[in-house]
Amino acid sequence: MKLSKLSIFALSTLCMLLFTNCSEDDDPSSGDMSVSVNYPDNYAEELAQNVTVKVINTLNGKETTGQTTAEGIALFTGITPGTYTVSASVSLTGAEAEALTGIAQEVQLSGVESNVSLMAGGEIMVDLDLDGSPLGSLVFKEVYYTGSKTPAEGNYFSDQFIEIYNNSTEVIYLDNLYIADIYGVSGLINSSNVPTEFQDDQDNVYANSVWKIPGSGTDYPLxxxxxxxxxxxxVNHQLDELNPNSPVDLSNADWETFNVRDDNRDADAPEVPNLERMYFTGGFDWLVTVFGPGLVIFRTDDFDSLEQVPYPVPEYADFLDPRIKIPNELIIDAFEALKDGNSGSFKRVPVALDAGFVYADGTYTAQSFRRKALTTIEGRVVLKDSNNSTDDFEKLDTPTPKSLD
Ligand SMILES: [Ca+2]
Ligand SMILES: [Ca+2]
Known part of the structure; x- marks a missing residue:
């Protein structure tokens, strides 16, 4: 719970009274400093307690330390006038971080305020804002891959979408974020199907196609x-000329995959910006398998240096394109869907990245998979991310782009 404005005011008044009393007893040539330590924005609490605060006199290097109280304040009374550097740092355990942010991940927070001047007989209040690395990460929030049936019972698969969510405590720039689908069949679709030939390599994933969000680094904050x-x-897939039965209007999507081709088989929706196509082994468009895709998002500073591995079936290797080998360390999040509940042996995504998988009732069912909500912190919904699609996702009968309801 955050303290109300009123209680902060009452507290400040109390501190000033304290100071007045102290000043009467103490050497008038000294001063008092009160340091109020605050957690980063987006944390469940504002006032940080039990934090070690250090004040260093910049002239003589003399260092004094104190601890913040339950009100998040450390008091330093009777200190020498001068210029000070005030700093604080605290390590939060996974459990402490979870209570404050919803994300169980250790974090080191720190804050510093330089050139704080204290006059003789003066009283100063310093506000110190803690900062640390973001907790949590980008995650797949929803994947709609199954497609839908047309009124004439035809198969419609152009309405697929992927939704990526900032499940962290800080702004994340999407510039240069890569999105890829993983090589391998989703199950026993034909009796000859075998699990991906790359399955023994649990340290890398092998991408069919790779797309990238463009940008110079800070163009696309999320x-x-x-x-x-x-x-x-x-586009709006529900238009009569597309599929009135489609569950989605994607004309307001943030991005689309436009696959430039000589025959113009993929249309470029002018209102929706295009991802950059980095590597492509698909057909007319970036259609991921309606039987259940493996997907990853990742970052790399040097895409061209990623190894291109020959197509793993020797008799096809001469005429099918190589696949892109992506080390697990580069992967930010993974999602795996397979054909059905019996398709576990066809898993493509290494277990360390995703220990489970989801599956739909069938193809063209309009079913969608959405990550479950775990908790809400300061209005921010924290989604469940245990690196296990079985546990983290729920199957919906209709997609919910941009919504958690
Ligand atoms: Ca397209
Ligand atoms: Ca477009």
């Missing part, structure tokens, strides 16, 4: 608790 939708085609 606020905590917000998401982007990447459409196969950024």
């Amino acid at each position: 606020e905590p608790g917000n998401s982007i939708v990447i459409a196969q085609d950024g």
